[in-house]
Amino acid sequence: MKRIALLGATGSIGRQAIEIVEAHPELELCALASGSQPLDELAARLGVRHTQVGGDLTELLERCEPDVVLNAVVGFAGLPATMWTLERGIDLALANKESLVAAGDLALAAQARGGGRLLPVDSEHSAVFQCLEGHPAEQVHSIVLTASGGPFRGRTRTELVEVTREEALAHPTWSMGPKITVDSATLANKGLEVIEAHYLFGLPYSRIEVTVHPTSIVHSLVRFRDGATLAHLGYPDMRVPISYALTYPERAATPLPPLDFAAGLTLEFSAPDLDAFPMLALARAAGERGGTLPAAFNAANEVAVAAFLAGRLPFLGIAALTEQVLAAVPGTPARDLDELVAADAEARRTATLLMALQP
Numbered sequence: 506m507k508r509i510a511l512l513g514a515t516g517s518i519g520r521q522a523i524e525i526v527e528a529h530p531e532l533e534l535c536a537l538a539s540g541s542q543p544l545d546e547l548a549a550r551l552g553v554r555h556t557q558v559g560g561d562l563t564e565l566l567e568r569c570e571p572d573v574v575l576n577a578v579v580g581f582a583g584l585p586a587t588m589w590t591l592e593r594g595i596d597l598a599l600a601n602k603e604s605l606v607a608a609g610d611l612a613l614a615a616q617a618r619g620g621g622r623l624l625p626v627d628s629e630h631s632a633v634f635q636c637l638e639g640h641p642a643e644q645v646h647s648i649v650l651t652a653s654g655g656p657f658r659g660r661t662r663t664e665l666v667e668v669t670r671e672e673a674l675a676h677p678t679w680s681m682g683p684k685i686t687v688d689s690a691t692l693a694n695k696g697l698e699v700i701e702a703h704y705l706f707g708l709p710y711s712r713i714e715v716t717v718h719p720t721s722i723v724h725s726l727v728r729f730r731d732g733a734t735l736a737h738l739g740y741p742d743m744r745v746p747i748s749y750a751l752t753y754p755e756r757a758a759t760p761l762p763p764l765d766f767a768a769g770l771t772l773e774f775s776a777p778d779l780d781a782f783p784m785l786a787l788a789r790a791a792g793e794r795g796g797t798l799p800a801a802f803n804a805a806n807e808v809a810v811a812a813f814l815a816g817r818l819p820f821l822g823i824a825a826l827t828e829q830v831l832a833a834v835p836g837t838p839a840r841d842l843d844e845l846v847a848a849d850a851e852a853r854r855t856a857t858l859l860m861a862l863q864p
């Protein structure tokens with residue numbers, strides 16, 4: 506029996522994780538956490554004793570003795586749980602990419618001390634993780650992350666000036682929470698994923714590529730030194746990578762049908778448009794410069810997306826504000842968690858100030 510602490514239980518990933526756990530007798534939920542939604546009813550239905558709404562989630566983790574922590578909190582708020590889990594050598598199923606992006610070096614150091622597994626839940630990283638299995642690092646040439654391109658794929662920068670919140674939230678292939686859906690529309694999500702991949706797979710940024718693949722059937726690819734490329738294919742459904750992370754290395758059955766090739770399957774790939782979607786290049790640059798800049802990228806994006814969703818910033822303002830914040834903050838090495846948290850707070854303050862100064 507694997508005891509799973511589910512953080513972000515009321516969200517898109519959280520709800521799908523509950524479905525997976527309920528379908529597998531060898532999985533058991535030992536704790537549930539949310540940000541503000543009450544959990545009593547859900548906990549009673551699922552028979553879970555330990556719950557927490559908001560606050561410091563490490564207090565919940567201390568109480569519930571998990572074998573696996575599924576961190577599906579959205580945003581930088583997921584960081585303490587990521588660090589707590591890695592430090593203690595407990596397996597971390599990570600959906601909360603923001604914590605690894607912001608604190609990559611510190612998180613990997615904590616994992617090295619703790620000795621637990623870091624299992625990606627993001628579908629792209631789960632795909633790469635699976636394609637890499639059994640292959641030593643020296644055989645790997647590069648990895649290719651696929652991006653659906655979001656609802657605005659094919660539009661020029663000018664055509665993005667007046668897009669609305671509702672249009673940005675209408676993702677063509679994935680059904681997800683609002684923040685990641687907007688991140689997919691700006692390609693910030695793919696930028697976060699490039700940084701996430703750098704830390705998860707230990708590859709330099711020059712060997713992490715992004716390709717636009719509208720149907721999201723190929724979840725990502727790994728190129729090897731002999732010219733072979735392995736790809737991971739499946740219908741776009743997060744229950745597959747969630748199940749893989751929770752049942753690893755067993756690969757349990759899911760209700761998903763196998764791909765139907767007889768129905769016809771066309772796989773298209775193209776280069777991302779970095780002019781219309783500058784967040785991808787901004788993230789890559791922040792990742793390459795390192796230190797506290799990935800945390801600043803993430804913080805600026807979180808502030809900008811919240812403002813866009815609240816109707817206070819236009820769509821193109823998300824990238825403009827993030828660029829301004831990255832130019833304004835110093836980007837120092839993050840030697841410990843306190844420095845990182847301070848850098849996150851400074852980037853948020855700068856973003857808020859810059860927004861207030863805008864006409």
Ligand SMILES: NC(=O)c1ccc[n+]([C@@H]2O[C@H](COP(=O)([O-])OP(=O)(O)OC[C@H]3O[C@@H](n4cnc5c(N)ncnc54)[C@H](OP(=O)(O)O)[C@@H]3O)[C@@H](O)[C@H]2O)c1
Binds near residue numbers: 512513560602626
């Ligand atoms: N959805 C996907 O398909 C998908 C795919 C790949 C990766 N991810 C990643 O998975 C994470 C979750 O995404 P999502 O789409 O599931 O988001 P979501 O639907 O917005 O759910 C977010 C969850 O986080 C909780 N939460 C927010 N702030 C919190 C806090 N301060 N403390 C504790 N819990 C907090 C929310 O609780 P309340 O309901 O109470 O606010 C909710 O349960 C994100 O990092 C995202 O990038 C998601």
